[in-house]
Amino acid sequence: MAGTLSIHFTHADFRHVRFARSPDPMWEAILGLHVLATPADRLPARLRAWRGRARERVRRAEVRGAFRLLNDLAPSDASYWPDFLTPAESEEGLAVGLRVLRETPPARLERELREASRHRPLPAWTRRLAAGDRALLDDVAHALHHVHGSLLAPDWSEVEATGAADRARRMEALEGGLGAVFASFTPFVWRDPVLSAPYPVDRTIHLRGRGLRLIPSYFCHTRPVAIADPRLPPVVVYPLHPDDPPGPPHTDRQDAALARLLGTNRARVLAALATTRTTGDVAARLALPASSVSGHLTVLRDAGLVASERAGLHVMHRLTARGRHLLGR
Incomplete structure (x- = not known):
């Protein structure tokens, strides 16, 4: 039987909200x-x-x-x-x-x-x-x-690069305040002062000034998971890639206009970054030379449409808010 996780905040809790830098x-x-x-x-x-x-x-x-x-x-x-x-x-x-x-x-x-x-x-x-x-x-x-x-x-x-991209999105949302960050978490719903989400059972957490640590998870894919023992510091693990409803699809006319604006292959590279990818991933997906993809990514990064971050041996690329807006996502 499905239930709801309800997390109740006080004013003191907002001073102690922590966002983990990467998955645990x-x-x-x-x-x-x-x-x-x-x-x-x-x-x-x-x-x-x-x-x-x-x-x-x-x-x-x-x-x-x-x-x-x-x-x-x-x-x-x-x-x-x-x-x-x-x-x-x-x-x-x-x-x-x-x-x-x-x-x-x-x-x-x-x-x-x-x-x-x-x-x-x-x-x-x-x-x-x-x-x-x-x-x-x-x-x-x-x-x-x-x-x-x-x-x-x-x-x-x-896993780490996807977590870093998620953190960047949360920090962008923070410009609108902590409530805006909470509102950006799918499948959570923020109705001040309660953060709620689907859960296997009904569960209520009163933070009572202890704050909350939020941890992104690559492998959590349906609903968040919370530490159960009320005596332990409150922790909630949330999905990094929730299945959000897609935005309105591009029409052929819009795709053609984007290709005229950026160039056909550069527009394809931008669209391929709907999920975080390496240069090699994009090259393989689009059947383009890696050197060509790297050049397109440099131009898109300089234009503020793409952000790149190193994670271990790889450099991961993702859309920025401006890039997502340009693609209508």
Whole structure:
């Protein structure tokens, strides 16, 4: 049964809203596994492509074992999974997050696994974990590390670049105030002082001056996910690429006018950046030489229509607000 997540702000909370600079590696490991477990026809196109690549990687025995262990704790259809799997400290990196996970106090393990058992039957081995079995907890940390390294790391530069592009859009919206930023988050709805979104169950969070940390997620694709324990700092993970309704399609006449304005190939390059891409991606998509695409991107960037940011070994390109406006998106 579908519900609503309602987050209630006070004036004090607005001073403590934080926007994560990039997706969180431990959240992404869990949510990436959820994508693998989701039928392809229920995923957006960008994640169908990733799922196809990742399913080849998950055929290895050690990856399958990690998948099964983590799926026992945090299945894709769960309305709750233990918060100790996604510690706040992982914002400092995967190594720090895994260290904190390994140090989870036994009382917290017991409390959160007991809560999980209220929502669904748990396998027998989780009783030993709930009792504080440190070797099992180390196995959980190893599984997360293995999933991240085997399934996510090959595409992590794209994940980070997409997060950077999302952050730039939020900062543009900030010119209209924090309420305008909240209004820019799909599938959230902002009605001062409540931020709400679809959720598996009805849930209300009163921030009470603690503020809120918002984390973008490449693999979260339907609705946001919130930290469950009200004693922990409030955290909400939101989809980086919601399936927004498309804008009005260009007519042939508009496309022809854009081609006359920019040149045919330059207009094609601009349109190809409807999603964040590398130079090579654009070149392959349009069957153009990479050197030619690079030149077009330079001109479009100088005109303020495209922004480029380095992410690991790649440079990622995205439309600016001006570029989206020119394309009618």
